[in-house]
Amino acid sequence: MSEKMILIPVRTTEQGTALNKGKLQEAYMLETSMVDVNTDDMERLGLQEGDKVRLSNEVGEVIVTCRGKKPDDLPQGLLAIPYGPPTTHLMDSETYGSGMPVSKHMEVVIEKVIV
Amino acid sequence: MVSATRIVNGKVYDPINNIDGVIRDICIEDGRIVESVPDSATRIEAQGMVIMPGGVDIHCHIAGPKVNAGRKLMPEDHRKDPYPGTAVTRSGSGGIVPSTFTTGYRYATMGYTTAMEAAVPPLSARHTLEELHDTPVIDKGFYVLLANNIFLQNLIKEGRQEEFQQAVAWWMNATRAYTPKLVNPGGDEPWKGKRNTNVHDIDEKVDGISPRQIIEAFVIAADKMNLPHPAHIHCNNLGHSGNYRTTLETMRTAGDKRLHIAHIQFNCYGGEVGKQPASKAAEIIEYINQHPNITCDVGQVMFGNALSMTADAPLAYMLRGINKNKWVNADTECESGCGIVPFTYQGHVYTHTLQWAIGLELFLLTENPWQVILSTDHPNGGSFMNYPKLIRLLMDRGFRRQEIARVNQKAIAKTMISDLDREYSLYEIAIITRAGPARALGLKNKGHLGPGADADITIHDEMEDKEMMFNAPRYVLKSGVHIIADHEFREDHTGRLLHITPEYDQKIEEVIQPFFESYYSVQFENYPIDKSYMHDNEVISTGST
Amino acid sequence: MSENTRTIKNAVCTFCGCVCDDMELTVDLDEHRITKAKNACILGRSWFSEHVIEDRPIAAIGGKEVSFEEAVEESAQILTKAKFPIIYGLSEASVEAQREAVAIADYMRGSIDSTSSVCHGPTGMAFQGVGESTTTLGEVKNRADLVIFWGCNPAEAHPRLFTRYAVTTKGMFIPRGKKDRTVVLVDPRKTASAPVANIHIRPKPATDFEMIWALRALIKGKKVNASIEKVTGVPLETLQDLAERMKNCNFGVVFFGMGLTMGRGRYFNTGALFSMVTDLNEYTHFVVKPARGHGNVTGADQVLTWQTGYPFGVNFNLGYPRFNPGEFTAVDNLARDGADAAMFIASDPASNFPKAAVEQMKRIPVISLDTRRSVTSELAYVVFSTSAWGLNEHGTAYRMDDIPITLRPAFESPYPSDVVILSAIKNRVFELNIDKRSIGMSARSDIGKATLHASM
Amino acid sequence: MSLTLSLHTSPEVPVEADVISPDRLNNLNESALSALPVFHGNVQAKIGDFFKVQGQYNGEIRVEGDLSKVKHIGAGMTSGRLIVNGDVGAHLGAGMQGGKIIVDGNVADWAASEMTGGRIIIKGNAGHMLGSSIRGSATGITGGEIIVHGNARNEAGQAMRNGLIVIGGNSEDLTGVNMLSGTIIVLGKMGIRTGAGMKRGTILSMHDADLLSTFTYACTYHPTYLRLYLTYIKKLGFQIDDAKLSGNYERWAGDSIELNRGEILLYRN
C-alpha cells in the first residue's frame, strides 16, 4: 500500500548535536534516517513504530525508519525527516532561478518495505 | 619602501601655506613631504599641470552596516557599472554604492586620498573597520553615532556632565572612532519606542530630554576634550520645510564653541512643515559668516541616482512615502536607527531643483570658504563621483547658467542662484576640497604640501573644462606611493585608519557595565574593539585641555 | 580530565546564528578539549564538547598524504586550469577566511557562493526586491511585545533565541520578560517550539505566501476572499485577530526560517513577509529577522557584499563580479552548467546538495577544507585539514543580526587555519593568473566600464 | 545567402555569446566573424572555436546546433533577424530592443529579460523568468512581444511594464507577478499565485485558476478588446476558435494589496 505525501526536511536538536559528533558518525546517520509519520496515517498504511518505509519521487528513493507522531503534533499527509543524506537523495536540483533547490514540501510516495 | 620623489615645474595650490598657483618643486621622502630630496629621486615632470594636496572628504558613507545594506540592496545598479580588476587592483562593482575596493580606487581616481565615513553605530564599529580595511588607497576614519545612545542620554538627563564626557571618551576609544556623530538627536526613541513618531522641535522633550540638551552636552564635552574635530551633527527636522529655524537654533546652542553641521543644504529650507519649501540659504550662511566656530559641509544634491542612507530613520521613512521604493529600516539596540531608500533627483521636479540650487547658493554666498566644505553626503545627495561636475558648477559661470536653464524654472525663481556670478578659483577649490576639510578635521598633516605633510598629492593637467580636469588627475600619490601615473593604476595601497584616543577615567566602565549587561545583547568585554582590527592606523592627538 | 585547565570567559559559540558570546569555557589543555561550556544551550554544549582534534594528515592529494605546500600548489593549479571553477561554503569560517576566498575567486575568475544560497539566499533576494525593516537582537530583547516565529523552530535550531534574545529575557521596556510579550508560532507542525507560544497558527504546508498575502490585505483594510480558509486551513477570524495584534503592538518582530525560504515560492515568501512588515510600520514599529545559522553565514553575505556588491552567487568569469542566483549559485553551477573544479570551504555539500550536483562533484577535481572528515572530504581530490574557527582560531563572526563578534579561541590546533591555507592558495593563484589581468587599466572614471554584456 | 553559424564543438562549460547578434555581426567577412570573442567560462575564446561560420549577413543570422550551454544569444539586439535551430541557453534576447528572434527549440531561463522592443518567437518551451526583470530591478520588459508556443515556467512576465507575452501551453507559478502593465495570454493552465502584487495589466488564461484571496471577482463578460488580441495571435499561428473569440470571461480585479488596477481574465464559455 502506498500513498502520496508531503515530505518536509526539518531541524531537530538530535540532528544538531549529532552533527557536531561528525556527519560520518552513526548518531547523525541514524537521526537523519528517521521519518516522522502521523499515527493515523501509520495505522491506515499498516505501519508500526520502527518499520522501514520507502520514500520515492522522480529524483530518487530512500529507505527510512518510521517514527510515530501524534495527530495533534503532525498533520495527516505530512512527513518530517531531519536534514541529511536521505532528504538530499530526494531533492531535485532545479532551483527555479533562485539557487535554492526543492528542499521543503517534496511530494513523495511512501510505502512499507516488506522485509 | 617608497623611494624619494621630486615633482617639478608644476603650479602648486596649497592654501594652508598661502601658495596660490606658484611654480615650485615638491619633494617627497618616506611618505612625507620634505624640503629637499637627493638628485637620484624619481622625478615627475609636471609642466602645465596643477598640483594640489590629495582631496579630503569630510562627510561620506562608504563603509559599515548601512552602507553594506545599501550595497546589497542594489544589484540592479551594480550590474550596469562593473569595475574590472587590473594587475594591481581588485575588481568590484560600481553604481551609487560601489564595493569597497571600487570605492577606494574611484576616490583615488578623482584625486581624493582621505575620506571620513560619517555615521557608524558603535555596535557596528567592528564591521566598519573590516570594510575600511578593504577600502584601498585612501586614509579613512569614521564618526560614531552617540546622540541617541540611551545610556548617554540618561547621564545627560541626570545632569552628570562629567561622567557623560568620560563615557563619550570611553566610547571613542572602544570603537576607534574619529569623532562623535549626532544624528537627529532625541529622534530614535520616538521612532523605535513610540510607533514611528519623531521629535519635531529642538526643545521638545521626549522621555524627559530634548535635542538641545543632547547637543549642548556633546558640544561641551568635545570642547573640553579638545577633539580634533568637534561634534558632527545631522540636525533635527532634516529635509523638512521650515527646518532652517532648527538649524539656526542648533548653531546657537553651540554658542562660540566649535560645531560641524553636516550636509547643511538639507537643513536650509523655509516654508511650513509639509508645504511651500523655499530657500533660506542666505539666512544660514549669514549666521555662518558671522560665526567662525561653525564649519559645515554642503551635502550638494546632484541630479541622477542617489541612495538615501541615514541614521535618521524617520527621514528615510518619509522619503519612502514619496517614492514607494524598497525601504530598509535597521535598529541598533540602545544606540541608533537607520533607514535606506533609493532615490533619484530629477531636474524637472520642483523640490529637487530647489535643493540643488540651495546647495550652490551656500557655496556661492559664503564669505569664508574654509567654513563651507564640498560634499554630496555621498550617496545621499548623489555619488562622490559627481565632485568634478560640482567643481565645474562652482568654477564655470557659463556652465552653471546652462545647467540652471535645464531644470525646474519655478524653483530657480525662488532662489537667488541666477544672480550669483561668483566663480571659484583653483585656490578656493583647493580650500573647499582639501585644506578646509583637513583643517576642520584637525588633520595637521593633510590638506597641504608643506614639509611634514603626508605626501598625498594630486597632479592634474590644467584644462579649460574643470570637470574633465578634476575627473582624472594624471598622477595620484598616496603617502608618497605612485598610485596612479598617466591615468593608470600602478600600485595598490591600503591606507590608514585615522582615529582618536581621548583620555578617560577607567572608573566610568563601572558605570557603563551594569547598563550594558541589562540592555545590550553582547557582552561588555566583547564590545570594545581589539587591536587585531586596527591594521595601519594613526592616532590623531586630542591635545590637552 | 587533567589538572591543566583554563577558563575562558565571554567566549563565543558559533554553532548557530545566535553567536552567543557569553560562554564560559573550561578547557583541558592536555586533552585539547573543552570540558565545560557554561551558558551554552544543548547545541552549543555539543559543539564545544564534541570538538576534538582528529588525527588526519594536514593535507592529502588523491588520498595520499602530501605537504602543505604541495597541496597549495596543486589547488592553485586546479583552480587556474579550470574554466568554470567554483568556491562554495564559507559558513563555518571567519570573516578573515572569507575575505581570502573572495580574493581567490576574483583572481581565478570563477564563481563564489556561500551556504546562503541553500539557506537564506531567498531572504537576500527578497531584501533586494523590497527592502527590510530589521533590528539587532538587543532591541527585540528590550522592546518587542509581540514576537512571531514563522516557519522556524528555534527550540531545536536556535535555542537561546528564546532565552537570551527574544522571549523569556527581560529588557528595558519588557521588565517581566515573557509575561510582557505575546508569542505567536506559525508552523503546520506542533514543534518543540510550540510550548512557548501563546498562539499557535497551523497553516497547511506551503501556504505561507497565501496567508501572508491575506494578512497584508487585512492590515491595509482590504477585502480578503473567504476562500483563504480553504486554501490555508486558517480561519479568516484567526487572521483578522493576528492582523489586529500586529497593528496594535508597540514593537513587533517576526523571526522566520527555512519554512519560508525553502518552500514553494522561495524569495516571494520572504518578500511577502518583508512587505507585510513594511506595511505594518504605517501603524507601529515592526521588524523582521531571519533566524539564520550556521555559524558565520551572515558574515559571508557581508564580506561578499562589501567586496563584490553582491551577497552570494557571484561570478568573476569576465573579470568583474556579476550576480545571478539560479545561474551563479553552487547547485546550478554544478548540476546544470558543469563547473569543472570546485573548492569547498568549511561545508559539506556532498551530503546536502541534490543528487545531480553531487554527481558532478564526483566528476571534477574537488578541493576540500574542513576541520573533520565529511562526505565532501571523502570525495575530494585535495583535502586540507584545518583548525576549527572560533575554537582554535581568532577571527570575526557575524551574528544573525549582522553584529560582528570577535572570537575567543579555546586551545590550539596542530592544523593550519582556513585563513593560512586560503591566503597561500590566493597568493599562488594570483601569480598564476597575472597575465589574465590587464596591466595599466585606465584609472579615468569615465573609462573602464566594461562594454561586454552591456545588456546584462 | 544568410549568415549561418553551426555549432561544431560543444562547449564544456557555458559560453557567453552576446556577440551573436545582427548588430555585432553585420559587415564582417567569415574570418573576421570567426575571430570575434566569446567567453568560454573564464577563457576568452573565438566564435570560430565553436561555430562554423558561413555566408554573409543579409539581415538574417541562422544559428544551429545544441546551444543549451550558449548564453546571451541576441542579447541587446536592435534590428535584423536571428533564427536559432536548437535548444538555447540562458538570457536569450535579454535586453533586446528591436528585430526578431525565432527559436526552433527550447530556451532556458531569463529569455527576453528586460526587453524593450522587437519580437521573440519560441517554438518550444521557455524556462523561468521569461520576460522578467533582472534581480533587484522593479521593472521587467517595457515593450516588445514574446511568443512562446510551448510552456513557460515560473515568473513569466515578472514586473512587466508593457508589451505582450503569449504562452501557447501552460505557465507555472507566479505568472505576471508584480506586473505593472501589459498583457500576458496563457492559452493553457497557469500555476498558483498568478498576478501576485500586480498593479495594472492583464493576465488571461483559457482555463480556470486558483487565485489569491486578494483578487476580487467582478463579472463574467466578453471584453471587446480581447477580440483584437485573440485575432492578432491567431495570425501568429495560434489556434483560437470562435468560441474563445466571442466567449465569456470571468474578470477578477487585483491585486488589492497594490493598486488593484490589474485584471485576471479566465475563460468560461
Next chain:
Amino acid sequence: MKIKSTEIVDTFAEAFKMCGSRVIITAETREWAMAAAQSMTGFATSVIGCKCEAGIERELPADETPDQRHGVSVLLFAMNAEGVGKRLVERIGQCVMTCPTTACYNGLVSGTTVSVGDQLRYFGDGHQISKVLDNRRMWRIPVMDGEFLVEESFGVQEAVGGGNLLLLGKDQKATLRAASAATKAMHAVPGIILPFPNGVVRSGSKVGSKYKSLPASTNDAYCPTLRGSVNNSMVPLAVNCVMEIVIDGLDVKAVEECMRVGMYAAAKPGIKQITAGNYGGNLGQFHIHLHKTINGN
C-alpha cells in the same frame, strides 16, 4: 459635350481643402453598429452650420473589422485637424460610446493624428485601462454593458470638401429620380461621402446675402422660380427643377471618380443639363472640370 441626351456643361466644381478622418464603428450586430453610425453622422451636412460634414462611407463585413464584428465606416470632415479632433470627441463620445456594444477604431493611417480615446478616457473616472497592441493604443472605458473600447488617436489627412454636381431637370420627379440613381452609384466609390440627406441637397447656396448677418443665401441663379427675377439666372428654359449632390472625399481623385460615376448615372431622360457650382475659381483650391473628369476615364 453630352452623355446620352444630357448636356455636360463645360465648367468646373470648385472644391475646398478640408481635413478628413475615417472612423470604424463595430458592434455585436449590424443594427447596433449602424445605429451608432447614423447617430454620429446626423446633423453633419455642412461645415458652416454643423462644424463638420460626416457620413457613412460603407458597411464593413466582420472579417474586415479589427475585432471581427460587423462594422460601419464613417468619414468625418472639418476645416482643420483640430476641428476634426473636437468633432470626433463630441460625436464618438455622444453617439458611439453611448450606443450598446460598440467599439470604435481609427480607419485611417496617417502621420498626423488627433487624440480621441485619449480625451474620452476620462469618462472612465480613473478606471479606464489602456492597452497597446501592434503599436496602437486603445482605451477601455468601463460602461454599464461592459467596456467601450476606443482607439487613443485617429489619423487625419488633407481631404476635399464641396465637390458637387447640379442636376437640371425638366421636372421635380425626373430630377429626383436621376439624383437618387446618381447617389446610389456614387456611394459605391470608396473614400467619399455625400453629407446631405440621402446625398442630395435642394437648397444650394451662394456666398453672401443681402442680410448682413448671413454668410450665405439661396443660390438664386439656379432657383427656377427666379428665372424671371434675377439677372444671372442659369436655369435654361424647360428646366423646372435643380438638385445638387455634394461630395466630400479623402482625396481629390475619389471626388473626381465619384463625380464621374454620378454624371453617368444621372444622365437620364428628363435631365437637360449637368453642371457644377463654382465661385469663379478664386475661393476653392480644387477645380474639378466636368469634361476633363469624363474624359479622364
